[in-house]
Amino acid sequence: MTSSQLLRIVILLGTARKGAVSAAVARALAQAVQDSAGDAKVELVSVADHLKASRTIPAWQEDDKEAHPSSWCEVAREADAFIFVLPEYNHGYPGEWKLLIDSCGEEYARKPVTVCGVSAGVFGGRALADNVKPVLVELKMVPTRNNMYIGKAHEVVSPNGEWNLSPQEVERLIGLARDELFELARGLRPLRNVS
8 A cells, every 4th residue: 555545644632732631632532543453554743843823813814824733724725534633621622723723725625524532530521622622623524422531541651652441441442433434534535635
């Protein structure tokens, strides 16, 4: 299989907060998804790598090139699918994630996305996932029906990004959403390649 045939799955850590448990979850998730990817290449990126301004830079605004996260738009353009690893802050998503996501537009169209909610509580970001879905739909993304919910994240993943769970437990956490994401990425790919 050539590199152009491989699915490109971008896992985006949606917080720039230093020492966030979500960063360890993102590393563990990236490894687990890559290990089961088969025909996919997994790339882990962070909003901290791309966000240059702490204000909204809409995709249609061209006059502020210094602040526009153009490298993120290129990553988004090349991706076949996304997993957004988002810590739940007061039942919502991180502001820096929203700033970054709003900086692009058509790059997201007809691409599947799974939300991986991360929280210190037992529900693993379920309220966050409900709040994110309208944003994803407005961006013409295709949200998966299943999401990944990582509750009690500080117990589930070590600070260095290793699962504190058996492989079977990890599969129960991520398997349905991952498989659905891959299936949608393969199925929607021809629609994105139409001129």
